[in-house]
Amino acid sequence: AQSVTQLGSHVSVSEGALVLLRCNYSSSVPPYLFWYVQYPNQGLQLLLKYTTGATLVKGINGFEAEFKKSETSFHLTKPSAHMSDAAEYFCAVSDQGQGAQKLVFGQGTRLTINP
């Protein structure tokens, strides 16, 4: 069964600092990987996705993530944090081997930006 682990339920960084949110997955076949962001009182918004090809993927709002198969990781980064980045971030995985329809979500990481 697939699973997703997000290290750190709460990450706090200063405005302008590097953002690093960690995600590790377990999957028996090459997965599809996603990062979503949830702002307060809103639904989830897709930040970026990895399917195949280039392992470094760029998303919206300056975020990017790198798929590292050897480490089973898909960490999310942003070079310089902005106050508007404060939100909950979810990593998710789907399994190509099962038709890829279902997503399994990590527990989420709440990102706080300090002025």
Added chain:
Amino acid sequence: SAVISQKPSRDICQRGTSLTIQCQVDSQVTMMFWYRQQPGQSLTLIATANQGSEATYESGFVIDKFPISRPNLTFSTLTVSNMSPEDSSIYLCSVGVGRAWEQYFGPGTRLTVT
């Protein structure tokens, strides 16, 4: 991508009653999903709803408690039946599109049961 709306956006309901949540998509989609997000928690898949077939429920969720309709390719409803305070959650619908079936989410329905 897809634009998804949900009604109602929030509601406060009495124990023992039922609430039907509507999900409308701006384009025809095959796969629709319903999730529950309990306070401070991640998302848990309730069921997958394909047009023209019975919804497929995840372990721990049953049709009697969460009946789902999917009358066409742009619309679905989820009913939360015989509610108890434990049903207080955010309920989200999503659609799966593209080769990787990435999912796009509605804004959610915040339900409080008293």
